[in-house]
Amino acid sequence: MQNNKIQPDWWSKSLAGSILGLTLAFALSGCFAWFGPGGITADSKVQFNMWIISPIWMLVLSFCFLFRSGKQAWLVLGCANLIFYSILYLFR
Numbered sequence: 001m002q003n004n005k006i007q008p009d010w011w012s013k014s015l016a017g018s019i020l021g022l023t024l025a026f027a028l029s030g031c032f033a034w035f036g037p038g039g040i041t042a043d044s045k046v047q048f049n050m051w052i053i054s055p056i057w058m059l060v061l062s063f064c065f066l067f068r069s070g071k072q073a074w075l076v077l078g079c080a081n082l083i084f085y086s087i088l089y090l091f092r
Contacts, residue, residue: 009069009070009071009073010065010070011070012069012070012071012073012074013064013065013067013069013070013073014061014064015070016064016067016070016073016074016077017060017061017062017063017064017065017073017077018061020060020074020077020078020080020081021056021057021060021061021064021077022053022057023081024056024057024060024077024080024081024084025052025053025054025056025057025060026053027081027084027085027088028052028056028084029049029050029052029053029056030049030084030088031084031087031088032045032049032052033045033049034088034091034092035091040092060077064077
């Protein structure tokens with residue numbers, strides 16, 4: 001008989017991937033907008049920057065279940081957010 005219990009931190013991992021994954025996707029899209037080819041004024045990057053947010057967000061949400069615990073997911077994704085928003089703030 002297989003033990004199919006839902007892990008207690010399943011909700012925590014889901015929320016971390018949903019909330020911090022979205023903010024991380026915004027930060028990564030912003031980094032590409034500022035530092036990618038043509039800089040922030042390139043007209044051809046507007047649609048790409050808008051549409052790349054969803055795939056990045058879903059990728060982070062998909063991989064957030066590979067963390068050992070919900071606490072680790074919040075910590076790692078939170079640190080990733082701090083790093084990329086710091087890069088945006090400091091180097092733009």
